[in-house]
Amino acid sequence: MTTSDLKFFFTRFIIIFLIFMMMFFAIFYYDAKKELETSKSNIKAEQKALLEGKKDYIEAVIGAVVKETALLADLLRQQEVYQTESKPNLQSKRTTHNQVSKTLVSMSQRKEIYDQIRYLDLDGNEVVRVNFNNGQATVVPQAQLQNKAHRYYFKKAKQLDCNQVYVSPLDLNIEHGVIEMPHKPTIRMSAPVFDQHGNKRGIVIINYLASYLMDGLRLFNLNSGTNYMLVNQDGYYLFNELEPDSEFAFMFKDKLDLTVYSQFPSLAKQIQQTVSGQFETEDGIMTIESVGSINNQSPYCFRDYHLSNSDTTAWKIISYAEFAKRVDVKNPLSRHDTLMRIGVLLSLTLAYFMAKYQLRQHQDNQRIYDLAHYDFLTQLLNRGAFQTELESLIQSARKTQTSLCLIYIDLDDFKGINDEHGHAAGDKALIHVAQAMKNVFGEQITMGRLGGDEFAVILQDNANSEYAKHHASALLELVQRPTEVAQNVCLQINASIGGYLCSGDNCEQEELMHNADLAMYQAKKSGKNRVIITDSSAEV
Known part of the structure; x- marks a missing residue:
């Protein structure tokens, strides 16, 4: 092969290779882009439906506990639990106390989701308290009862009127001024107990173990490439599936900067302003669904109850589907990477054989031209x-x-x-x-x-x-x-x-x-x- 033939071959080879590569790249790019957009659209629809389901689940769970709190207040009124304070007969007091204790124990044992059920007098003294530990509901001895007059949930509940229920913020349970270990995420439902004359006589408080709520939320999760979060009105994590150490940071002085806003600084304003919606970044898709008080409206649809300070449960459920971790996004891209490599090899092969074919044609044409224009012996013009x-x-x-x-x-x-x-x-x-x-x-x-x-x-x-x-x-x-x-x-x-x-x-x-x-x-x-x-x- 002469130098001229080599030059012709490589010129044709490069041109054909580039044409095929541009064609394959255009096809793969269009297909990959279309498939990626389809995957993103599926993620958005999936996460929207998933978070709406989580919202309905939270509202159903909290709503049931609120109703049970109101029901318990009614039962204690009927049992005249407040008579333990006014009855002069000690035996009579004990009888009433035992009846109330049995009621609370039965409720705690059957439900298995309440860490504590308590009745407090208006001075904040625990009159009856039932703890649920290791699958067993037990009545706390009189000597171990505490005064909770200083706790915010008692103060809030004391201000309630008839048919009002206070729902506390979700935080970690505190006993004797110290965060209980292991951590117990807790929501406290409080309702006043009135006598037959309409006088407020005490407060019933239920400590709902929110870990059951979190476990239920986990059942909705579909993909390990997505982080699911529940944040309060200040942006602190109440639940963070991939980073559990950041949960309840507002209760620890050394973690006060761990908020959803610090984790996603570029999206902080959108997170704050979004009630329900989605937005896409270069790295992923964030979906937000709000639970609780929106524009000072009651967060749950209770026709018979009014929730005081319902903004304490103004939460946001957030999911962040990171593209780099989502299998349904990575797989199409990986598949197209493989196809692109195959396309390169195919382009090289096709370019080689087509350039070789064109070279053969060129040589044949050159041979015919030479025979028509050149003397065969001397290679001079004829x-x-x-x-x-x-x-x-x-x-x-x-x-x-x-x-x-x-x-x-x-x-x-x-x-x-x-x-x-x-x-x-x-x-x-x-x-x-x-x-x-x-x-x-x-x-x-x-x-x-x-x-x-x-x-x-x-x-x-x-x-x-x-x-x-x-x-x-x-x-x-x-x-x-x-x-x-x-x-x-x-x-x-x-x-x-x-x-x-x-x-x-x-x-x-x-x-x-x-x-x-x-x-x-x-x-x-x-x-x-x-x-x-x-x-x-x-x-x-």
Whole structure:
């Protein structure tokens, strides 16, 4: 394969490869983008439905506990629990106390979701308290009862009117001024107990174990690539599936900066302002659904109850589907990465075979062209191609008003070489002459073999007589150097060289060829093996 063929092959190979790559890239890009958008759309629909389900679940759970708190307040009123304070008979007090205790124990044991159920007098003293630990509801001894007058949930509940229920913020349970270990996420439901005369006599408080609520929320989770969070009105995490250490940071002095706003600073404003909605970032999709008080409206649809300070349960359920962790987003992208690699290999293969096919066609066409325009033996232009080129150069000389010189070379006594040494020797002699012409005039000069032992050269670009004669003489000297035409046979080849120089408008093809031919025959008549260059005015 020649240098020209290699250049042709690699040029075609690169072009075809780039075309295929652009085509594959466009297809893969469009398909990947479409599939990615479909995946994102599915994520948005999935998360929207999921968070709405979580919201309904939270409202149902909290609503049930609120109703049970109100129900318990009614039961304690009917049992006249407050009579334990006013009855003078100790036995009567104990009987009432035992009845109330049994009621609270039964409720705690059956529900298994209440850490504490208490009845407090208006001074904040625990009158009856039932704890639920290790699956067992037990009545707390009288000596271990505490005063809770200083706790916020008691103060809030004490201000309630009839048929009002206070729902506390979700936080960690505190016993004797210390956060209880292990942590117990707790929501306290408080309702006042009134006597038959409508006088407020005490407060019933239920400590709901919110861990059950969190466990229920986890059941909704579908994908490990999504983080589900529950935050309060200040942005603190009440639940953070992937970062549980950040939960209830507002209860620890060294964690007060751990909020959803600090984790997503670029989205902080949107999180604060969004009641229900979604927004997409470069890294993922965030979905928000609000639970609780919105614009000072009651968070739950209780027709028979009024919730005081319902903004304490103004929560936001947030999901953040991070693209880098979502399998349904990563898989399409990974699949297209694989397909892209296959596309590169396929493009290389197709480009190679197509470039090879085009090279073969190019070589065949070049071979046909060469057969039609070049002499097979010497690789010089044949007569037809040479005359066509001569006509073109004459027209160019006329336009540019430059000179042109046509030189004919005819080998002397060439027939004798064929007769004495054979045609193979004659062919070697012709090749020797052609190579000498290329060495003297260069590859860019128009040269041809007109037939037999006749050759021709066209000199252009203001060629003059001295220039033409100098190069023609150099050619004759080079041709005369002995060359091996057969084994152990070296011959000196002689030639008669004649040329004619014309310029500008004086260049006519027939006249130029005729005068060059006359100059060559004049060289033969003058004794052969010589150079004669003429022009329109004189012979040189």
